[in-house]
Amino acid sequence: MTSTRRRGLIDIEIDAQKEKVRKIKEDNRIFDTLETDKTTLDNEKKKWFFTRWFSPTSIDDLEKRIARKEQKIKEGLERTSIDKIHELEERIRILELAKTNRCENVVWMDVPEILDKKIQDDYLEKFRKLPQKIDEQVQSVNITMFGGVGVGKSSFLNTVVTALINNPQRIYRDYKTAPSTTGISKTKAFIPEEIRKKRGQSYREHPTFKDVMHCIVFVIPATTNLYDRDDEALNKIRNLQQRINGPRDVKQVAIVTNIDRIGVPNVDMESVFKYPNVKEFCEDVSKVLEIEIQSVYPIANYHEEQKPTAAKNALALMALWDMFKCGERHIKKKLEIGLNDDQ
Structure with missing residues (x-):
């Protein structure tokens, strides 16, 4: 046969x-x-x-x-x-x-078997159909990224811009120079201690709900030892979680970068969800940060490539869509129950 x-x-x-x-x-x-x-x-x-x-x-x-x-x-x-x-x-x-290490029986919830152009285009269509604003009071979702130096925060933003613009011949290396038509505003990653010290024009000591973060994204390299109690970046993430858990109930998402360094070749990124080691690491992130596995996304940023790929674009778009929907749900929930001083 x-x-x-x-x-x-x-x-x-x-x-x-x-x-x-x-x-x-x-x-x-x-x-x-x-x-x-x-x-x-x-x-x-x-x-x-x-x-x-x-x-x-x-x-x-x-x-x-x-x-x-x-x-x-x-x-x-x-x-x-x-x-x-x-x-x-x-x-x-x-x-x-x-190829040998891949496993057809690796099970994820609600993820495509193959990250091809169709998946990329489906998510692009979702973003195109979004309304101009969420609500009259809160028009957009504020997403904050948090992670150590060199973990892939800026690279992820570049990948997201590349995916949203969807120019098959170009990878954007600096998201700040991307066309405004992408609908992306500058997302700034910072350390909590720096927030309290900052007193610039963009800083608000008592921000309104539309100005606070609606979704926080933790960026963790796949090479991280998640059980190292002395890891400075992980400790700062845990400290931040203690501050945002509770009444604020800000939605938390994690993206796992550098998955090519744990055995997923760039050429096979379309099959990333078939690699057991990727699934296992994402499960460990879920346990350590105490967030659901459905909100932990493996990501492959662009580095040396000359042209975008459907697989890397799709991974970035899937993660960004979840971030947006999480933030949107958070906003609508708060608006329904009424805003209070905790926000």
Whole structure:
């Protein structure tokens, strides 16, 4: 019976890398055999000259073969180093290992099996259909990101902008220069201690409900030791949670960055939800921060890529949509029961 299993991007990439290695080795053999052919030609010419026993036909064949190889080299054929070949073979090994580590039976709630263009476009359509404002009193959702230095906060914003603009040829590296049509306002991540010290124009010591945070996002790299009691960033997150839990009841979401560093290759990001280690880490984040697993999102930010991918865009859009809906529910709930001084 012929298999109908969908060939994913990782399968295509593995085949492409194998073909690349095959072609490189084939080209290298031209260099490896050229000198041998020349030596053989010299020997055959000597035999034919002294004995007249050897047919000149074989000499003609050798001369033609040598000429073809020399012409390819003249046209720009280059030898590839053994180190480069080993590097490519190691990449193939890593991709095949990642494919082996995937599990079709990993179960998440309400997540797509494959993060393809359809998923990306579905979420883009959701954002396009949003009203201009949530309510006359509170027109927009304020989302605050919190995390240590270098964990991927700015990179996530760049990824979100890239996904929302959806230009297939461009990745936005600085969200502050993105077109205003994205509907994104600058989201600032800060440390709680700095909030109390800040007295700039944007700071309000007694803000109204429309100016407070409606959803807080914790940014945690997948390489974090979640059970390290001395981790400064985690301790600050816990301290912040103690301050926002209770009457304020601000919705909390977590995004897990750097998932490519725990075994998910960029080329297979469409299948990220099939990796058990990603699911396990997100579950640990859920337990440590005491937030539901449905609000913990693996994220793959753009770094060295030249063009966006549907998978990375979809991951960012899924997380952003949950942040928005959580903030929106929080706003509507508070408006229904009436605002008070705790807000």
